[in-house]
Amino acid sequence: MNVKTLVAISFVVVGLPSLSAPAWANAPTIDQLVANPKMLTAELDRCKQLGMAANTDARCHTAWQAENKRFFGHTPTYTQKPVNLFKNTPNKFVPSEHEHAISPLAAGAPHG
16 A cells, blocks of 8 residues: 555544534433423434334433433432331330339249
8 A cells, every 4th residue: 555545544534533523412411301301302202213223322322311310300319217107116226214124023923
């Protein structure tokens, strides 16, 4: 190969990623899709038209993640104390101030 051919090939190889960059730059982010419901609906419709090819499409994965984020929202996780269903049942692991252990001698020996 001569130098001109190598230079031409190098320009083509270097120039190819720049051609695909604008298409990738136009792909909306998850937050943009959540903020714009019409754009999200359009992306989801596009994914429906793709059929099985949507499983490997990065834009469809982004749209599905945005739909999940929109649907489930940003609610805080449940961190409250668990509910005590049986309030009259004493907790063996937390001693109370009024609880006194009664010895068997003080209670009286069983008669028998």
